[in-house]
Amino acid sequence: MPNRIQRKRTTGWRKPDNCVIVSRPSRYGNPCKVGTMEEMGYVDPHAAAADYFATWLRGSRFGSPTDESDQRRERILTALPTLRGKDLACTCRPDQACHADVLLRWANLPEAELAERITWIRSRVDVQRVNDGDEPMYGGQS
Structure with missing residues (x-):
C-alpha cells in the first residue's frame, strides 16, 4: 500500500519518485482549511478538516453549494485513478489526520469499486443540485 509522506519545505528536500504532492495549493488540496477548524474551536482541527474533506468528496454540498466546489470535486474524482499505487505528500505531520489519507484509501480501492463510488457520488451531487435549484x-x- 502506498504511504503518506510529509512534504518538507527545508532546503534539499525533494519529492520522492512515484509520489504526488496533494497539499492545499495542489489540484488535490483540501478545500477546508485547518486554521478555519481551529478558529471554530475543534480540539483536533486536522481531524476535523480531514473529516470535512471525506464528507465533501462523498458528494456533500453542505457548506459549499457552489459550482466551483462541485467542479473541484469532479476534478479530484476524475483524477483519483492516476493516484493509484503512488505515495502522496502533504505538509501534515505523519501523526496528524490528513485528507491525503482519504485520497490514499480511495485511489487504491479496486477499480470497479472506485468507479461505482464515483458514479454514486455524481448521482448524489445531481440530486442535491436539483434540490438547491441548480x-x-x-x-x-438518478
Whole structure:
C-alpha cells in the first residue's frame, strides 16, 4: 500500500519518485482549511478538516453549494485513478489526520469499486443540485 509522506519545505528536500504532492495549493488540496477548524474551536482541527474533506468528496454540498466546489470535486474524482499505487505528500505531520489519507484509501480501492463510488457520488451531487435549484452536472437525477 502506498504511504503518506510529509512534504518538507527545508532546503534539499525533494519529492520522492512515484509520489504526488496533494497539499492545499495542489489540484488535490483540501478545500477546508485547518486554521478555519481551529478558529471554530475543534480540539483536533486536522481531524476535523480531514473529516470535512471525506464528507465533501462523498458528494456533500453542505457548506459549499457552489459550482466551483462541485467542479473541484469532479476534478479530484476524475483524477483519483492516476493516484493509484503512488505515495502522496502533504505538509501534515505523519501523526496528524490528513485528507491525503482519504485520497490514499480511495485511489487504491479496486477499480470497479472506485468507479461505482464515483458514479454514486455524481448521482448524489445531481440530486442535491436539483434540490438547491441548480442545473444537474451529470445529466439529471438518478
